[in-house]
Amino acid sequence: MSEASGESRFEGKVTLVTGGASGIGEATSRRLASEGATVVVVDLDADLGQALADSVDRIEYERVDVTDGEQVAALMDGIVSRHGRLDGVHANAGIETPPLLLADTPDEWFDKAVAVNTKGVFLTCKHAIRHMLELGGGSICCTSSIHDVASYPMIGVYAISKAAVGATVRAIAADYSTRNIRANAILPGATLTPMVKREVEDAEDPVLQQKLMDGLQAMKRCADPSEIAAAAAFLLSDDASFITGASLPVDGGSLSLLPGPDLLDPDLHHSEA
């Protein structure tokens, strides 16, 4: 699937993508750049981040840890002093957690998941909003997960850490809608990024795990990262000018789907038809 859409909704705009060196963030960075934006990519992975910046004209890379408030504040100050604007922010950096039953989960994993997936999003939004208020507005898209609203076994602390993301965008809508600042969340279903590829490779039976990942969606496939990026770009763009505080599933129908006999057999629908 192509990163280029032929649209140019971000011409002259300055955007930030956290966790922008890989997966969904990389796809959003490429999509925003292809539509004319200057994109500041921040990520912990300097090799990937710099390689992306070297390969795409409008992308810059900066190493920032989104869990560190001072680094995030300095990042936003730097973007605004260099570029004079900050139009869109994709607060996307996130980590997965190991598969563990809730009562077996070390406290350390709760702290890690909340530090990146919850506090990292909070800090990114907080420090972006400080500048957006002075600059006359802006748009934020936070990456949550279908696990904000639905769980499956052994994903407890990840789901907990993502559940706060919807509350964050609703809080921003409540506080800043009259100041021209919008914030929304996307809830991706299983998406073929390095994160999910690691999950498949690390499973006892990788073939079965891939089948399970595909079977989570009504469409019986994982998303390509560009399909999630398209939704993020829409929410960041003026096309979504009357949408704020929303959590949008981008999930191939997974939240519409109850487990059924076809869960392990993606071909069942078709053989019955």
Ligand SMILES: NC(=O)c1ccc[n+]([C@@H]2O[C@H](COP(=O)([O-])OP(=O)(O)OC[C@H]3O[C@@H](n4cnc5c(N)ncnc54)[C@H](O)[C@@H]3O)[C@@H](O)[C@H]2O)c1
């Ligand atoms: N892939 C999926 O199926 C899926 C589904 C739902 C939600 N999500 C969410 O989408 C987002 C992107 O995930 P992905 O699948 O593209 O994963 P990914 O691992 O490919 O990319 C995540 C990026 O975030 C960066 N990152 C991690 N911690 C960071 C920190 N403290 N500061 C800065 N950067 C940091 C990583 O270095 C990495 O490059 C995450 O928030 C994830 O929870 C992914």
